[in-house]
Amino acid sequence: MRAIMLQGTGSDVGKSLLVAGLCRALVRRGLTVRPFKPQNMSNNAAVTADGGEIGRAQALQARACGVAPSVHMNPVLLKPQSDVGSQVVVRGVVEGTARAGDYQSRKGRLLPTVLDSFERLKAEADVVVVEGAGSPAEVNLRAGDIANMGFATVAGVPVVLVGDIDRGGVIASLVGTHALIPPEERALVAGFLINKFRGDVRLFDGGLSVIAERTGWPSFGVVPWLADAALLPAEDAVALDTWKTRSGGRLRVAVPMLSRIANFDDFDPLAQEPDVALSMVPRGQPLPGDADLVILPGSKATIADLAVLRAQGWDVDLAAHRRRGGRVLGICGGYQMLGRRIADPDGIEGPPGEAEGLALLEVDTVLKGPKVLEEATGTETITGAAVAGYEMHMGRTEGTDRARPMLTLANGRTDGAVSADGRVMGCYLHGLFGADGFRAAFLTGLGVEASGQSYAATVEQALDRIAARLEEHVDVDALLAAAR
Known part of the structure; x- marks a missing residue:
C-alpha cells in the first residue's frame, strides 16, 4: 500500500480537485484507490453508505475512485454554525459543537480516530490519496494538528505541496512555507505542484527553477486551468465568491x-x-x-x-x-x-x-x-x-x-x-x-425545455477529462514513486 498527501500553501488552491483528478487517473491505470481527508471544514456534506456524513469533496473523490463514500474517508468534519463555532462530526456522527478556541485544544485527542480510519482505508487500497486542509505554514495552529503535517508526520506519509499561481505570489508562498516549517517537516515534502496556470506553461520555467533552488524540492508539474472543474460540485462556500450567472437563459x-x-x-x-x-x-x-x-x-x-x-x-x-x-x-x-x-x-x-x-x-x-x-x-x-x-x-x-x-x-x-x-x-x-x-x-x-443531458454522465466525463489533463501535465509516475 502506498500513500501520498497533497497539502496546499493556503485554502482554495485546488487540492480537492487535484485529489479527485489524481484518484481517477490512478483508477484508469488499474489501481485500487481511496481518498482521505483527516479533517474538513465545510457545510457542503454528503450522506455515506454507512449511515454518516462527510465533506462533499470526499464524496466526489470517492466517485472518482469508483466506490461508495465512507465515513472513514473524512473522519472529522467541522460544519460552521457561526463565525466562532462549528458543529463537530466524527466518523459521520454529530458529537456536539465547539468554539474555535475550544476545538484547538481538543483536536489532538481525535488523532487516534483519524489514524484508525486511515489504516482501514489502507487495508483495502493500492494507493490512498490524502488531502490536507488550509496550510502547513499556519504554525500558530500546529499544536495538536491533525489536518496537515501533524497527520503526515505520525502516519509517515510523503507530502506534495500545491501552490495556486492564479491568485499570485506562488513563488513566495512555496518558499515561505519552506522557511516556516521545521526541518523534519520539510523532509516529508517530496516536491511541489503549481496549479491553475493560464497560458503557456513554459513561461514559468524560471519560476520553477527559483522554487527548486530555494527549497530543494523538485517540481512534479504545472497544472493548467481546468475549465471542467466548473462541472463538478464545489467543496465549500468559497466557490460562491466567484460565481458567475449563466447568461442567455430564458x-x-x-x-x-x-x-x-x-x-x-x-x-x-x-x-x-x-x-x-x-x-x-x-x-x-x-x-x-x-x-x-x-x-x-x-x-x-x-x-x-x-x-x-x-x-x-x-x-x-x-x-x-x-x-x-x-x-x-x-x-x-x-x-x-x-x-x-x-x-x-x-x-x-x-x-x-x-x-x-x-x-x-x-x-x-x-x-x-x-x-x-x-x-x-x-x-x-x-x-x-x-x-x-x-x-x-x-x-x-x-x-x-x-x-x-x-x-x-x-x-x-x-x-x-x-x-x-x-x-x-x-x-x-x-x-x-x-x-x-x-x-x-x-x-x-x-x-422551458431541458437539455436532455445526463448530469451523472456530465460529472463522470469531467472527471475523465481532468484525469487525462493531469496525466499530460503532471509526472504521475514520479508521484507514485514518491508515495510510500
Missing part, C-alpha cells in the same frame, strides 16, 4: 446567498441547463424583480439565516415576487423558512428559541433529533417524475400543507409541502435536480 432563477448556506451544489444541475440563468444573490443586493423562480437553499443555522434574510430585505423581495405570481422552492433549511414558525427548544443550531417563518407554507418546524441521514428515492407528486437524493436534517415539519406533499418516497413516507395554488413548495431532499427526469419535468412546468 428562465431566471435566484438563490439568496445565506450566511450559513449548505449543500448549494443542489443547484449545479440547474445552472448547467442552457435555458436557465441561475443567480446566486450576494448579501447587499435585492432579489431580482424579474426572477421566475426563487429557491431558498439549505442552511446550517436556519433561524440565524432567517434573521439574515430579513436583515437583507429579502423577505420583502420574496413577498413582492409572490404577489407577481412568481414561484418559490425551499430545500431543507429553506423549506423550514417557508413555514409559519421554526422552534429550536434544545439549542441544536444555536441559542434555544424560536422565530416566525415567512408564512408562505402552512407548516411549522421543530428542530430536534435524531438527525436524519439517509439516501432516498421516490417521485414528485405533481408530475410523477422520479427523484433521488439524500436527507440530512434534524427538523420535523408538520402542518395543513403537508396534506399536499411535494414528494412520495420509496419507503412509503411523504416529504415536503405544496401551497394551495401550487406556486410555493418545499422538501427536505437534497440533490433532487440531479435526477434528469425530475429536472426535465420541473423545467417544463416552468415553461
Whole structure:
C-alpha cells in the first residue's frame, strides 16, 4: 500500500480537485484507490453508505475512485454554525459543537480516530490519496494538528505541496512555507505542484527553477486551468465568491446567498441547463424583480439565516415576487423558512428559541433529533417524475400543507409541502435536480425545455477529462514513486 498527501500553501488552491483528478487517473491505470481527508471544514456534506456524513469533496473523490463514500474517508468534519463555532462530526456522527478556541485544544485527542480510519482505508487500497486542509505554514495552529503535517508526520506519509499561481505570489508562498516549517517537516515534502496556470506553461520555467533552488524540492508539474472543474460540485462556500450567472437563459432563477448556506451544489444541475440563468444573490443586493423562480437553499443555522434574510430585505423581495405570481422552492433549511414558525427548544443550531417563518407554507418546524441521514428515492407528486437524493436534517415539519406533499418516497413516507395554488413548495431532499427526469419535468412546468443531458454522465466525463489533463501535465509516475 502506498500513500501520498497533497497539502496546499493556503485554502482554495485546488487540492480537492487535484485529489479527485489524481484518484481517477490512478483508477484508469488499474489501481485500487481511496481518498482521505483527516479533517474538513465545510457545510457542503454528503450522506455515506454507512449511515454518516462527510465533506462533499470526499464524496466526489470517492466517485472518482469508483466506490461508495465512507465515513472513514473524512473522519472529522467541522460544519460552521457561526463565525466562532462549528458543529463537530466524527466518523459521520454529530458529537456536539465547539468554539474555535475550544476545538484547538481538543483536536489532538481525535488523532487516534483519524489514524484508525486511515489504516482501514489502507487495508483495502493500492494507493490512498490524502488531502490536507488550509496550510502547513499556519504554525500558530500546529499544536495538536491533525489536518496537515501533524497527520503526515505520525502516519509517515510523503507530502506534495500545491501552490495556486492564479491568485499570485506562488513563488513566495512555496518558499515561505519552506522557511516556516521545521526541518523534519520539510523532509516529508517530496516536491511541489503549481496549479491553475493560464497560458503557456513554459513561461514559468524560471519560476520553477527559483522554487527548486530555494527549497530543494523538485517540481512534479504545472497544472493548467481546468475549465471542467466548473462541472463538478464545489467543496465549500468559497466557490460562491466567484460565481458567475449563466447568461442567455430564458428562465431566471435566484438563490439568496445565506450566511450559513449548505449543500448549494443542489443547484449545479440547474445552472448547467442552457435555458436557465441561475443567480446566486450576494448579501447587499435585492432579489431580482424579474426572477421566475426563487429557491431558498439549505442552511446550517436556519433561524440565524432567517434573521439574515430579513436583515437583507429579502423577505420583502420574496413577498413582492409572490404577489407577481412568481414561484418559490425551499430545500431543507429553506423549506423550514417557508413555514409559519421554526422552534429550536434544545439549542441544536444555536441559542434555544424560536422565530416566525415567512408564512408562505402552512407548516411549522421543530428542530430536534435524531438527525436524519439517509439516501432516498421516490417521485414528485405533481408530475410523477422520479427523484433521488439524500436527507440530512434534524427538523420535523408538520402542518395543513403537508396534506399536499411535494414528494412520495420509496419507503412509503411523504416529504415536503405544496401551497394551495401550487406556486410555493418545499422538501427536505437534497440533490433532487440531479435526477434528469425530475429536472426535465420541473423545467417544463416552468415553461422551458431541458437539455436532455445526463448530469451523472456530465460529472463522470469531467472527471475523465481532468484525469487525462493531469496525466499530460503532471509526472504521475514520479508521484507514485514518491508515495510510500
